[in-house]
Structure formats: structure tokens, C-alpha cells
Amino acid sequence: MDKKKKDAVIIILICNAILISLLELIIPIPIPIPGVKLGLANIITIIAIAFLDFPDVLLIVFLRCLVVAVLSKGITVLPFSLTGGLLSAMVMWLIYKKLSRWFSIKGISVVGAIVHNTAQLMVASLILREAVLFYYVPVLLISAIITGLITGSISQLTVSEIEKKGVFAEISQ
Amino acid sequence: MQAVSAISKGENIQLDAGIKTILAILLGLATALCTSTLELVYFALYLVIITFLLGSDLRFIYKNLLSYGVIIVFPYLCGLGLSLLINYLVAAPAYSGHFTATFFKLIKIFFIWYIGSLYFFTTPIRPITEMLNKVLSPLNALGIPVVKHLNMARVVVNELNCSVSRFKEEIMGQARQNFKNEQLGIKAKLQGLSHILAVFITNSLQQTDQIQEQVELTRIGSQYGFRFAKNEILAILSFIILVFLVW
Amino acid sequence: MFKSGDKILIVGLIVIAACLMAWHARGGDPNQHLTAVITHDSKLVKQIDLSNLNKPDNIELNEEGVHQTIRAEKGRIRFLASDCPHKTCVKTGWLMRPGAKAVCIPSKVVITVVGDNKQVDILAY
Numbered sequence: 001m002d003k004k005k006k007d008a009v010i011i012i013l014i015c016n017a018i019l020i021s022l023l024e025l026i027i028p029i030p031i032p033i034p035g036v037k038l039g040l041a042n043i044i045t046i047i048a049i050a051f052l053d054f055p056d057v058l059l060i061v062f063l064r065c066l067v068v069a070v071l072s073k074g075i076t077v078l079p080f081s082l083t084g085g086l087l088s089a090m091v092m093w094l095i096y097k098k099l100s101r102w103f104s105i106k107g108i109s110v111v112g113a114i115v116h117n118t119a120q121l122m123v124a125s126l127i128l129r130e131a132v133l134f135y136y137v138p139v140l141l142i143s144a145i146i147t148g149l150i151t152g153s154i155s156q157l158t159v160s161e162i163e164k165k166g167v168f169a170e171i172s173q
Numbered sequence: 174m175q176a177v178s179a180i181s182k183g184e185n186i187q188l189d190a191g192i193k194t195i196l197a198i199l200l201g202l203a204t205a206l207c208t209s210t211l212e213l214v215y216f217a218l219y220l221v222i223i224t225f226l227l228g229s230d231l232r233f234i235y236k237n238l239l240s241y242g243v244i245i246v247f248p249y250l251c252g253l254g255l256s257l258l259i260n261y262l263v264a265a266p267a268y269s270g271h272f273t274a275t276f277f278k279l280i281k282i283f284f285i286w287y288i289g290s291l292y293f294f295t296t297p298i299r300p301i302t303e304m305l306n307k308v309l310s311p312l313n314a315l316g317i318p319v320v321k322h323l324n325m326a327r328v329v330v331n332e333l334n335c336s337v338s339r340f341k342e343e344i345m346g347q348a349r350q351n352f353k354n355e356q357l358g359i360k361a362k363l364q365g366l367s368h369i370l371a372v373f374i375t376n377s378l379q380q381t382d383q384i385q386e387q388v389e390l391t392r393i394g395s396q397y398g399f400r401f402a403k404n405e406i407l408a409i410l411s412f413i414i415l416v417f418l419v420w
Numbered sequence: 421m422f423k424s425g426d427k428i429l430i431v432g433l434i435v436i437a438a439c440l441m442a443w444h445a446r447g448g449d450p451n452q453h454l455t456a457v458i459t460h461d462s463k464l465v466k467q468i469d470l471s472n473l474n475k476p477d478n479i480e481l482n483e484e485g486v487h488q489t490i491r492a493e494k495g496r497i498r499f500l501a502s503d504c505p506h507k508t509c510v511k512t513g514w515l516m517r518p519g520a521k522a523v524c525i526p527s528k529v530v531i532t533v534v535g536d537n538k539q540v541d542i543l544a545y
Contacts, residue, residue: 007325008384012377014329019340020370023348043370063326071330074240075289076282102425110429124249127282136252138437145433150363157367158374167375 010056014064017044021068038147042088042112046105046155049093051168057093061085079127080120088116105159109152113144190300191308192405196412197292203416204284212419213277216284219415220291227295237290241283249279302327328387344373454518454533456497458490461528468492470533486527497531499524 024038041064048057065081092112095103103111117140162168207213224234302323309319351365454470460483468477470492478500479490488509491500496516499509502524509524518535 004385004388005381007321007388008381009378011325011328011332011384011388012380013374014325015332015336016374016377018329018333019336019344022337022341023345044374047374059322063322063329067326067329067333070293071333073290073293074244074286075293076286077244099425102423103429104421104423104426106422107426107429110426110433114433127278136255138440139255141433141437141440145430149430153363154367154370157364158371161368161371162375165371165375167378 006052006056009052010060010063013044013048013060014067017041017060017064018068020044039113039116039151040154042109042116042151043155043158045085045089045112046092046096046109047159047162049089049096050159051162054093057089058086061089080123083123084116084120087119088112091115104152105156106149106152109155110145110148113148113151114141117144189401189405190296190304192401192408193292193296194301194304196408197288199412201285201288203419204281204288207281207419213280213284215415215418219411220284220287224291227291229291229294233291233294234287237287238283241286245282245286246279249275298330324388324391327391328384331387331391332384344369454495454516454535456492456515457532457534459530459532462530465529468497470495470497481527481529483527483529486524486529488524488527488529490531497533498522499531502527 018041020043021039021041024040044064045057045061048060052060062082062085065078065085069075069078069081089112092108092115095108095111096105118137121136121140204216207216221234224230306320306323309323312319347369348366351369352362354362354365456468456470457464458466458468458479458481460481465481466479471494473492473494476491476493479492481488481490486503488502488504489500491498496514498514499512499522502510504524504526509522509527509529512522515522515531515533518533520533522531524530
């Protein structure tokens with residue numbers, strides 16, 4: 001895939017990630033705990049992991065967080081979303097590339113959700129210097145399992161459909 | 174004074190983007206280093222004044238308070254509530270946390286949040302991107318194509334502005350249909366959603382050519398002109414006065 | 421649909437979450453060095469190293485005409501019995517964490533548990 005085309009693909013994927021997260025408002029499986037998001041943007045992250053290289057994955061996550069922060073004028077969420085997003089992308093990439101034998105995309109998604117949420121919790125407790133946030137951890141684990149499984153199932157199906165359509169193979173020509 | 178006359182005329186004060194950025198960052202740092210309630214009051218007053226000078230109003234402050242409360246304060250309170258609940262259930266004494274200190278921190282963090290919000294709200298995107306372009310271009314030499322990334326971010330923003338409404342109608346409409354359908358089970362619903370998404374993504378990936386065009390079109394110029402006029406001097410002066418009061 | 425790693429992961433996580441909840445309920449970080457400080461009218465009466473207390477100890481006090489028994493065990497301390505009218509101090513129960521306090525107003529006796537945590541208030545006034 002030549003560079004310019006790849007850049008275009010990256011841009012498209014970032015837009016998709018941001019648009020897809022709007023769908024979170026529609027899916028009627030709300031968990032009544034604050035700060036628990038369905039994290040649908042991770043579907044795109046997983047697609048990127050499946051079809052693109054590691055630097056591209058990081059770039060997609062990075063620019064996505066940046067654009068969302070600027071557009072929603074909530075620049076202070078950046079440290080949280082960046083740490084969570086980048087760390088979880090790295091871990092997911094590792095597991096996908098090395099441990100695919102034992103983990104399906106569903107499991108990878110659960111791990112991603114855990115890493116993401118834990119990282120955000122760490123950043124929060126660093127800033128506030130309060131350990132009270134750690135009471136959140138069991139809640140966080142359970143919700144990560146649920147959201148991870150949902151997002152993971154969707155990602156898994158989407159990835160296989162995309163693979164079947166051979167889109168990325170097409171683009172590489 | 175020009176500031177007062179500006180308010181009375183109902184104009185906004187426009188500041189040069191570079192100076193504004195530096196002041197915003199310094200203001201944020203100063204807030205972080207704040208150590209007493211009195212200083213926080215000074216900061217609060219200062220922030221309210223510049224809110225009005227830059228053209229916003231009380232509603233803006235209110236909106237920010239609301240979103241900060243929802244996104245940051247509420248989860249913290251829930252964690253606190255959870256810990257208190259656990260303590261209560263096991264007949265142990267109440268959580269002896271450091272409430273005052275944390276409350277303090279939460280307020281400081283709100284100020285920083287507000288500074289960021291105000292900054293982005295009152296500065297148009299063009300000058301920011303041009304300034305960033307100029308400032309970060311030395312990084313190019315280190316091998317990180319920052320300028321290209323900035324360009325890509327710009328294209329993303331443009332694309333989003335175009336496609337949001339279309340997306341909302343088409344895709345979200347389909348998604349709603351998918352979930353309203355009572356007959357299908359969870360698994361089938363998820364499958365339906367994945368199908369919708371897969372189609373959406375594959376279609377979007379067909380548009381690489383248009384996007385490449387866009388990338389060329391939005392080439393960010395380095396026409397960043399550094400402006401240093403009365404407004405800027407006033408702003409810097411007011412900041413120095415604030416720091417003096419606070420020190 | 422689920423691979424072996426997935427199943428182990430999810431089951432493991434649920435187990436960890438359950439353990440964490442039980443641990444928090446029992447009293448948090450077991451690695452803290454806990455000391456109990458007993459004061460009467462803000463003056464130090466006795467200081468007990470709770471973490472290294474191997475044999476439970478009963479302390480009898482008789483301040484302001486109120487007879488009280490304080491029981492100290494490994495890692496925890498409490499007012500066991502008291503002659504004060506409301507017995508709030510006794511009802512406070514076991515003190516197991518740094519910062520935990522039990523107060524008896526009639527007798528002016530206060531038990532405070534102190535940890536060695538450097539995570540001090542950022543009461544920067």
C-alpha cells in the first residue's frame with residue numbers, strides 16, 4: 001500500500017471510530033455505573049490491529065483521542081483517554097500477534113477494556129493522590145468483562161466480514 | 174481602558190494565538206501550584222473576568238460546571254459512596270479519607286479544565302493549527318512527520334463535519350431498526366449490528382481517492398503572523414498582576 | 421467461538437474481582453504497619469504496636485469517672501466495654517485502618533490508628 005493511500009485509509013478509519021462511538025447512545029444495554037462506556041471505537045482499533053502495522057494503530061488511536069478532545073472542547077480528558085487508549089492498543093496488539101492461539105478477539109477485547117480502564121484509574125488516582133479510587137477495581141473488572149465481550153463479539157464478526165470482502169487486499173493493489 | 178470599552182461595545186477581544194497559548198499554559202501551571210483558598214478566589218475572579226472579555230457568558234461557565242461534574246466529580250463520588258457502603262456493611266468506622274484536600278484538588282482541576290475549554294472555545298481553529306505547524310516543525314527533523322499528522326487531523330475534522338449528519342440518518346437509522354426488532358435474540362442483534370458496521374466500513378474505505386485529494390487541499394500554510402499589539406500587552410500585564418497578587 | 425484462553429481469562433477475572441471485594445471488606449492493605457494511639461484529653465496515654473502484637477491485650481481505663489476496657493489484638497483495636505451512657509465508642513467496633521478513630525466524649529478518651537503511610541493529606545494551607 002503506497003504511503004498516501006495508507007494515510008487516506010488511516011484518516012477514514014479515524015473518522016469511522018469517532019462516528020461509531022456515536023452509536024453508543026443507541027445500544028440499549030446501559031450499565032448504570034458512571035464512567036463505563038461501551039467503547040465502540042475499539043472496534044476500529046481491533047480492525048487496525050488486524051489489517052495494519054503497529055505504528056499505524058498507534059497513530060489512529062492518538063489522532064482519534066486528540067480530535068475528540070479538541071472537538072468536544074474537553075481537553076482535560078486527554079491524559080486519561082490517551083493513556084488508556086494507547087496502552088490498551090499496545091497490549092491488544094501484542095496478544096493478537098503472539099497469543100492468537102489461545103485468545104479469540106473477544107478475549108483480546110476484554111483484556112483491552114481492562115487495561116484501558118485500569119490505566120485511566122491509575123492516572124486519576126495519581127492526579128488526585130487518593131487511594132479511594134481503588135475501591136472501584138472490582139466494579140471495573142466486571143464491567144470490563146461485559147463491555148469487552150460485547151465490543152469483542154461485534155469486532156470479531158466485523159473483522160471476518162471485512163476479511164471476506166477482501167477490502168484491504170484490494171486497497172493494497 | 175480598551176477592555177472596558179470593548180465590553181460596553183459588546184465586542185470580543187481577539188488575542189494572538191501564540192501569546193494566548195502561552196498564557197493559557199502558564200495560567201494552568203499557576204493554578205496547579207496554588208496553595209491557599211484566597212489564591213483560588215483570585216483565580217476564580219480572574220477567570221470570570223476573562224470569560225466576559227473573550228465573549229462568553231455565564232451560560233458557558235454553567236455548561237462547563239455541568240460537564241465537569243458529570244464526567245469527573247460524579248464517578249469520584251460514586252467510588253467514595255461505594256467505599257463508604259462497604260465500610261458500613263462490615264461495621265467498621267467510616268472512611269477516614271482526606272476530604273478537604275481532595276475537594277481542593279477537584280476545584281483546581283476544574284479551573285484547569287475551564288481554562289482549556291475557554292481557550293478552545295474562543296480561539297478559531299485556523300490560527301491554532303498554523304501556530305502548531307510552525308512550532309512543531311522542528312520535530313520533523315527528528316523523523317516524526319508532525320506536520321503530516323496535523324494535516325491528517327485537519328482532514329479528519331473536515332470529513333467529520335461533512336459526514337456526521339449523513340451518518341446519523343443512514344447508519345444510526347439502520348442501527349435503531351436493528352435493535353427495535355423484538356424477534357431477534359441478542360446474538361442476532363449483535364450480528365446485525367456487525368453487518369451494518371462492516372458494510373459501512375468497507376464502503377468508507379472505497380473513498381481513499383477523495384480523501385487523498387482532501388489531504389492535498391488542506392495543506393496548512395505557514396502563514397502564521399505573530400501579532401503583538403495593545404491587546405496582547407494588556408493580557409500579559411493582567412497576568413503579571415495576578416501572579417503578583419497570588420505569590 | 422471462545423478459545424481456551426478466553427474462558428480462563430474471564431473466570432480468572434471474576435475470581436479476582438470477588439477476592440478484591442472480600443479483601444476490602446476485611447480491612448484493606450495487610451502490609452501496613454499499624455499503631456494505635458490512645459489519648460485522654462488529647463494527652464497520650466498509651467501507644468500500641470498493633471502489627472506486632474502477638475497476644476491480645478486488655479487495657480483498663482478509668483478517666484473522668486468512666487470505666488472502660490479497650491481490647492487490642494493483632495492488627496485491630498476497639499473499645500470493648502464502657503460505662504458511658506450511649507456507648508457510641510463501643511458501637512464503633514473494630515478499628516483496623518490507618519486514620520480509623522473511636523471517640524468517647526464523656527471519658528475524653530480517643531483511640532486513633534496510625535499507619536506508616538506517606539500518603540499524607542495535601543492539606544497545604
